[in-house]
Amino acid sequence: AKADGRNTLCFFDPEMQATVIERATLEAALRYAIEDQQFIVHYQPQIDKRSNIIGAELLLRWKHPERGMVRPDEFIPLAEETGLILKVGRWVLETACKQLKVWADQPYFQNLNLAVNVSQCQFREDDFTDQVRQILEETGAPPKRLKLELTESLLIDDIECSINKMHSLRALGVEFSLDDFGTGYSSLSYLTQLPLEQLKIDRSFISTLPDSHNDAVVVQTIITMAQSLKLSVIAEGVENEAQKQFLEQHGCTNYQGYLFSKPITVTEFDAFVATHIPL
């Protein structure tokens, strides 16, 4: 692509035009999907070092009538640009809280945490804390079971504002996990100011373990950092025993990944928990 576009008529570039049309089509489809309730969430189990299930991360899926299951990477960026993520994100939060309420008085389920991904525009909304408070009240979900996954890039945008907002949410009882940790511009000076409960090591560092010396060093450093800051640590994208063993040996206590389970429906997750109940 040419950096200086003055001599090119972008609109008549057939490739560009295709993207514009595709974008508009996708946006319209996305808008309709919300009305037509085509979104569902999958649950990916999270496991501790004793192989207990500690909860799940909610991962959004778009069940498109023709395209089939559309993965979030294909529609979340556009949903964010168009602001449609606000509605969808709110729905995901409600779904998590309703589920937490259902589990609240069931043995083996009542201690499970649900982690929800929060997008930048959602977190930046002035009344985000009020939204979360309202959803917790309406559903009757136990707030301490709700975990919000925030990314560094989302926080660093306006760090003072982020810290304040996190404190007001923390006051409701919810906890925070710092998602994709290690991929952003981590700075210890702000990390200590955030009311975090957990660091989540990004999959990109896990996938090359234990062979990549560099990634091994990054992972060890994150785990040590979490320990000194008294935070829990979870590794995402754990796919094989060798990765899990490395993590375990270096003090990582929580895991998520295909080694344990892919993201599954809530019915499948219920069964997954049931089969893991110690006899």
Ligand code: C2E
């Ligand atoms: P993420 O938060 O980093 O989520 C982890 C991604 O890794 C998920 O992809 C999950 O399916 C995938 N994954 C988990 N274990 C493994 C593994 O062992 N191997 C491999 N190769 N992949 C694994 P997914 O579901 O496609 O989601 C992609 C991204 O979309 C998420 O990345 C998150 O940033 C975003 N996302 C998903 N759901 C939501 C949502 O409800 N709201 C917002 N704002 N973003 C969401």
Ligand code: CA
């Ligand atoms: Ca996440």
Ligand code: CA
């Ligand atoms: Ca992640």
Ligand code: CA
């Ligand atoms: Ca990731």
